[in-house]
Amino acid sequence: MFYASNVSGAGVTRDEEIWYLDSGCSNHMTGKEDLLVDIDKKVTAKVEMGTGQLVEVTGKGTIVVETKASKRHIKEIMLVPGLKENLLSVGQMIEHGYYLVFGDHKVEIYNDSSHTNLVAKVQMKGNRSFPLKLQAEMHFAYRASVDHSTDLWHRRFGHLNxxxxxxxxxxxxxxxxxxxxEDRQVCEGCVLGKKSREAFPREAISRxxxxxxxxxxxxxxxxxxxxxxxxxxxxxxxxxxxxxxxxxxxxxxxxxxxxxxxxxxxxxxxxxxxxxxxxxxxxxxxxxxxxxxxxxxxxxxxxxxxxxxxxxxxxxxxxxxxxxxxxxxxxxxxxxxxxxxxxxxxxxxxxxxxxxxxxxxxxxxxxxxxGRKPGIKHLKVFGSLCYAHVPKQQRQKLDLASKRCIFLGYGSCEKGYRLYNIETEKVIISRDVIFSENECWDWNTKKETSVNIQLTEIREEEQGAEGSSYEFEEQLEVNEMPSLNIEISDQEREAGSQDVDHTPLKYKSIAEIYEKCNMCIIEPESFEEAAKDDSWKKAMEVENHHD
The missing domain is CATH 3.30.420.10 (Ribonuclease H-like superfamily/Ribonuclease H)
Structure with missing residues (x-):
């Protein structure tokens, strides 16, 4: 059984290309068979409309959206004869890997979790509906995402021309x-950071x-x-x-x-x-x-x-x-x-x-x-705000699952990212990192702006090109690392290791002291254990009284 909410097209010009984003619809649906390709007539089902009426599903197909760069396919669309509007299920789009962000009277659809590859932007109409004209709006948005990708790689490569x-x-x-x-726009970082004078002439000498x-x-x-x-x-x-x-x-x-x-x-x-x-x-x-x-x-x-x-x-x-x-x-x-x-x-x-x-x-x-081509999928924008995962062996139940950091480069001895821990002011090496490449840390106010998140993990296959017999990346080591109190990376720490911190209290930061204070808040693991604690007994009595 599938479900579809009622969508009114009042105030919107009717067009076969218009599709409504519908959070109450369990599946993509259309009543227009000529919009679909690769229709499977063997698929049958019943759809319950918002009015309670049951209607038949007579097939399932795909629509093809033409863009300047390529074709996009939206699959698993139910054919429901008599349905007046084309419906795009929000839930189904999420299942297929799209990310939808609602806010400010619009919804933005992204191709992945990075929130950078924009697919479409849909404004809310006066009747609180979100009509998307596929052939026009997706075409524009996809072209914009290609340009953004080029700019992103320009910045990841250190503003390479x-x-x-x-x-x-x-x-x-x-x-x-x-x-x-190629993007003809002016890059402020290039203008401010690069030299404009001509270089010395190069002499023709033997190599x-x-x-x-x-x-x-x-x-x-x-x-x-x-x-x-x-x-x-x-x-x-x-x-x-x-x-x-x-x-x-x-x-x-x-x-x-x-x-x-x-x-x-x-x-x-x-x-x-x-x-x-x-x-x-x-x-x-x-x-x-x-x-x-x-x-x-x-x-x-x-x-x-x-x-x-x-x-x-x-x-x-x-x-x-x-x-x-x-x-x-x-x-x-x-x-x-x-x-x-x-x-x-x-x-x-x-x-x-x-x-x-x-x-x-x-x-x-x-x-x-x-002797091997380098892999570059792991490259990120220097100085970006990011979050390093803290494995469960290194945190208590109430501790945060990640550390807020600033990306400072690439590990030399380990395959990982060099990160500056904002709280501890130490440099760490980590592989499991969430990046916000469009944001940066405000060193004056000690705050970050809104976050666009991209989950990235350096995998062996992504850097396989660097696994040559020459481990020359060792030479890129920053010899200031010992003075910056490098922490051991997640991969080097043995599972279950619980080293005791013997650092004198006067040398600890206030953040470290507060972090340790959280460890004394221990949640009981059974009713018998909770019943022995007066504070937990009092809490249970209050809860029972409210019930």
Whole structure:
């Protein structure tokens, strides 16, 4: 038995294309057989109308909605001869994966839970009905959602220019990127964060033919803002053959030799190649006696730029400029404080290794170095508000199921997201995260705006392209992590582990103290247990009295 409410078309022009959204209707229904395709006449049933009248169902079919981009099919529509109006069941649309948001005298229909892929927007009429003209309104809304998707990926890729974004798709350089439609609108983040002057001319010189044959290096800084770990500089290493880039963060330039030793040992072990040449400027951090001695002992040939001509180290100079520009765009869009610049730089390098470069033909640095195409389905907009799931082993019954966080990038050692816990002011790594990519945290008022939610989980198959034999993502680690009190990720914590917190009370935040206070509110698990508590006995007596 199916049900259909009464819908009056008063005040609405009758049209075979008009369908009414009906929350009282248990199934899509129409009385016009010519609107349906693939009709199954074997399906029969009875429908009870709002008046109590029973009418026959003589079949079930599909309607096809033409859009500029593609065709959409709305299936399982009951054919009810004599029905004057076309009805779309709200419940059935929800079952088929659509998300409907009612409010402000309208209803918005989305294609998924992200609340970003708009399918249709329907205004409420004077008779409190929601008439949807499929051929016109769905066509417009679907086209709008395609444009929004392009803008979203532009922001996920750190405000990468549209031509490079289209190149990724046209040459199938990454896994998981949808069709890109170039948008001529002005992006404020790009205007504010990117440099407008012309770059240095590139010299036509020979290129390395194997990874690690030639490494370019340069230090950028000091930054005007010190990170929470006390870092003021970042140091990059760029492979000439593949253009793969690694970044490290320094408190002082004198740490360059220590970082270079770590970099050399790691990449040689992971790739199987030997580092042969190092090109840099003549800064004191590269020309110290200790640095020269280490390179001589390791058999590394040194290449220096001519004094006052940094253009000769153009690869590293351009890379650092690109990294800084992207990092500024990332922070400006979501108004991230500048003391998080290291997180933005780290994320920029992660993204740029997955972007096209003129130095390579139809490949990203990630693929050229590791041999596999990178997966990009997990990319999110830097600085977005998000919610990290708290497993039940780590919370009490009355605790919240998620932590409110800010997205700061991608894990280096674990496959997960780097998140800044707003309450504890710590950086955590988590895989199960709900994102609101269109919203950001107001660092002044400590409040967030309305939330558009998208559930995302990093899965092995989505990042399978990154599971190459070269675990070089280790080098994207931000060395300020220990100073930020990194919490152990959900996957690394053993199930059922209940470690006791011995932190002195004076070192805990007020939020942590209140969180522990909730643990003393224990709900009884049986009637016998509740009967022993005077407060529960009193509550039961009050309840019985009301009954």
């Amino acid at each position: 549209m031509s490079s974004l289209k190149l990724l798709k046209e040459h199938d350089m990454v896994v998981g990127l949808p069709e890109i439609k 390395a033919s194997t990874p690690l044959e030639l490494i370019h290096s340069d230090i950028c800084g000091p930054m005007q803002t010190v990170t929470k770990a006390g870092n003021r500089f970042f140091l990059t290493f760029i492979d000439d053959c593949t253009r793969m880039c690694w970044v490290y963060f320094l408190r002082h330039k004198s740490e360059a030799l220590c970082v270079f030793k770590k970099f050399k040992a790691t990449v040689e072990l992971q790739s199987g190649y030997k580092l042969k040449q190092l090109r840099s400027d003549r800064g004191g951090e590269y020309t110290s006696v200790e640095f020269e001695r280490f390179c001589d002992n390791a058999g590394i040939e040194r290449q220096f730029t001519t004094p006052y001509t940094p253009q000769q180290n153009g690869v590293a100079e351009r890379k650092n400029r690109t990294i800084v520009e992207m990092a500024k765009c990332l922070m400006l869009e979501k108004k991230i404080p500048f003391d998080f610049w290291a997180e933005a730089v780290n994320t920029s390098v992660y993204i740029l290794n997955r972007c096209p470069t003129k130095a390579l033909s139809k490949k990203t640095p990630f693929e050229a170095y590791g």
